[in-house]
Amino acid sequence: MNDPARRDRLRELLDAVTDAGNSGVGDMARSTYASEFHFSREVRRLTGEAPAALRRRVMLERAAWRLQHGEPVSAVAADEGWSSPEVFSRAFRRTYGVPPSQAVDVHFRLPSPNGLHFHPPQSLWLDSDRSDDPGVPDIAALMIAHDIDDTTYLLTRAAELTRAQWTAEVAPGQTVLEWDGPEPSVGAVLGALVWNKEVWLATIAGEDFPSRAATQPDLVDARTLAAHHDDIAKRWRAMISEYAAAGRLGDTVIDALCDPPESFQLYGIVAHVLTYSAHRRELVRAMLAGHGVPTGLGDPLDWMRGR
Structure with missing residues (x-):
């Protein structure tokens, strides 16, 4: 799995996008040894979504799931990269239509242009699209x-x-x-x-x-x-x-x-x-x-x- 010729490039890019230690697209790009321009272009090509938008959506999905499982807002906000619980709460309400305290009332998955979602507890899930690939073998x-x-x-x-x-x-x-x-x-x-x-x-x-x-x-x-x-x-x-x-x-x-x-x-x-x-x-x-x-x-x- 460590053979460079066999690296899963999409997985590598997604790791960079969702890594909490990467505070911006520049950090994401550097962690994959690419320029910011080429990193953004490659993520868009493979996912149809800008890195920042993809990161925000996946982080919100993960945050919603964690809130549904009883974790405190302050801890979730900090772990998922928001500057404060207040900023996180506003983003959550704007996206889900309810405050974090009502996270149990929503499904954590958000609309996605590529079928890529957070998958509990720490993974990602890519939905198949049989309309694009009707020949998927059993x-x-x-x-x-x-x-x-x-x-x-x-x-x-x-x-x-x-x-x-x-x-x-x-x-x-x-x-x-x-x-x-x-x-x-x-x-x-x-x-x-x-x-x-x-x-x-x-x-x-x-x-x-x-x-x-x-x-x-x-x-x-x-x-x-x-x-x-x-x-x-x-x-x-x-x-x-x-x-x-x-x-x-x-x-x-x-x-x-x-x-x-x-x-x-x-x-x-x-x-x-x-x-x-x-x-x-x-x-x-x-x-x-x-x-x-x-x-x-x-x-x-x-x-x-x-x-």
């Missing part, structure tokens, strides 16, 4: 994409291992799901991760139980498994998209590959795959770290920032 779609991308990334990092490291049993007896068997090596865990999707694709398509030859670490290396994963991932994503578009993720499949056969709803299958895929990816991260290959956290938040 959480399931994001997690499916993240799972595929992160697996691809881990396979790329695993390609840095030697053959001995790829198959080294660094976690003897490690088992994620009993029916998948032991997964003691990096290659075994990644192979099971890919194979798990392949099995469910066969189940849904009504195909025969797939061979594990393409995912066995003693038969394939990381690059070969990565190519196989690319194919499986495309089929997995296409299958989910097809059933989702048809409104059929609630369909039930009778899994004849199980002994005895069992029934599963499609959205349950997707949730199952995502759950155990995430678990296996974390296992792989720990195992790769043991081999001297760092992989980062794999956090969806970081992944989304890079999209």
Whole structure:
């Protein structure tokens, strides 16, 4: 998070705007190492609101919330940057239409040109605007994409291992799901991760139980498994998209590959795959770290920032 290339510039600007230690736009600009002109222009570009107006509104929202929770006017006024309780009270009445003593009668949120508001107790909240961004994906779609991308990334990092490291049993007896068997090596865990999707694709398509030859670490290396994963991932994503578009993720499949056969709803299958895929990816991260290959956290938040 401290990598300059990945800094959240909007967050940095907002921190400067709302920092009680910054008494004016000049102070805000200096704290972000920008000129006052460029700071004001960038805040306006990103929020549609002048820094001083944004600061005043957010501070008033926070002040109203604090008053609603029983804090004294004098303390709130001082903390939120007003020169005196009297000045604060006049600003509060002018904005909310009631004196601070009646703060409980108002909603602390004020009209905003950008959907940015104070969020208790010490955060900011930016409302989404679906009219501007109608293509916002749902959480399931994001997690499916993240799972595929992160697996691809881990396979790329695993390609840095030697053959001995790829198959080294660094976690003897490690088992994620009993029916998948032991997964003691990096290659075994990644192979099971890919194979798990392949099995469910066969189940849904009504195909025969797939061979594990393409995912066995003693038969394939990381690059070969990565190519196989690319194919499986495309089929997995296409299958989910097809059933989702048809409104059929609630369909039930009778899994004849199980002994005895069992029934599963499609959205349950997707949730199952995502759950155990995430678990296996974390296992792989720990195992790769043991081999001297760092992989980062794999956090969806970081992944989304890079999209």
